[in-house]
Amino acid sequence: MLKEVIGVGDTELEALNDAKKQLGLDETDDVEFELIQRAEKKMFGLFGGAPAKVRIIIKDTPEEKAEKFLREVLDKMQLSSVEVEKKSEEGAVEFNLSGEDVGFVIGRRGETLDALQYLTSLVANHSEDPYIKVTVNTGNYREKREKTLESLGRKLAFKAIKTGKKTSLEPMNPYERRIIHTSVQKVNGAISWSEGEGAARHVVIGPDPKVKGNRKGGYNNNRRGGSRRSYNSNNRSKSASVNPDRVPLNEGGETGLYGRLDK
Missing domain, CATH: 3.30.300.20 (K homology (KH) domain)
Known part of the structure; x- marks a missing residue:
């Protein structure tokens, strides 16, 4: 929205200050202005003459x-x-x-x-x-939401390694998908990718096929007697360790929610 005012005064300076006053500005504030009419003195102090007029246009930031x-x-x-x-x-x-x-x-x-x-x-x-x-x-809603998504990504990443199965999450915006990807990609043995189009696009988390020991049905199924080791933080295999150096997928860009919105 544009704000336009016209100041009037006996001199150009007075007209400019009048326009600033109408806008709630201080006389010392720098503004761009247009001189509409110069001040004209009266002839013989009796006839003619005209005040100065100045226009200031300010658009919203x-x-x-x-x-x-x-x-x-x-x-x-x-x-x-x-x-x-x-x-x-x-x-x-x-x-x-x-x-x-x-x-x-x-x-x-x-x-x-x-x-x-x-x-x-x-x-x-x-x-x-x-x-x-x-x-x-x-x-701090967004901060809490981010921590919740990070925790969810890690939990499902370890679950994928344990069970050898993939899990599809609910549709999310690019920013939230990136949070999930970042969390999953820091867990060795798990990967994540996105499927779907538009509003239905969602993250899928599964075991990394390139990691030895990841196989359908869980990476502990090859133990003797078919026994399976309980799943807790004390017996995760090295393939399921946290690796802070893995590079996450970047779906959300660097500009926050939804990425940059071009004109």
């Missing part, structure tokens, strides 16, 4: 557009009681939501929160301004 859109959506959702706290840094802005009704903003497994962040980012970056990363969070 990506952060301002994002915040305005976010508040409008919350109002439409009848969640005007939800408070919005903004935290800005270079190339990024985070909106933290709080209040009694914030649970409605999160939605099932964070789907509503993700959608709200996605749309807010679209609005913020729908211009010629430099791209900014937009995050919409509530408390």
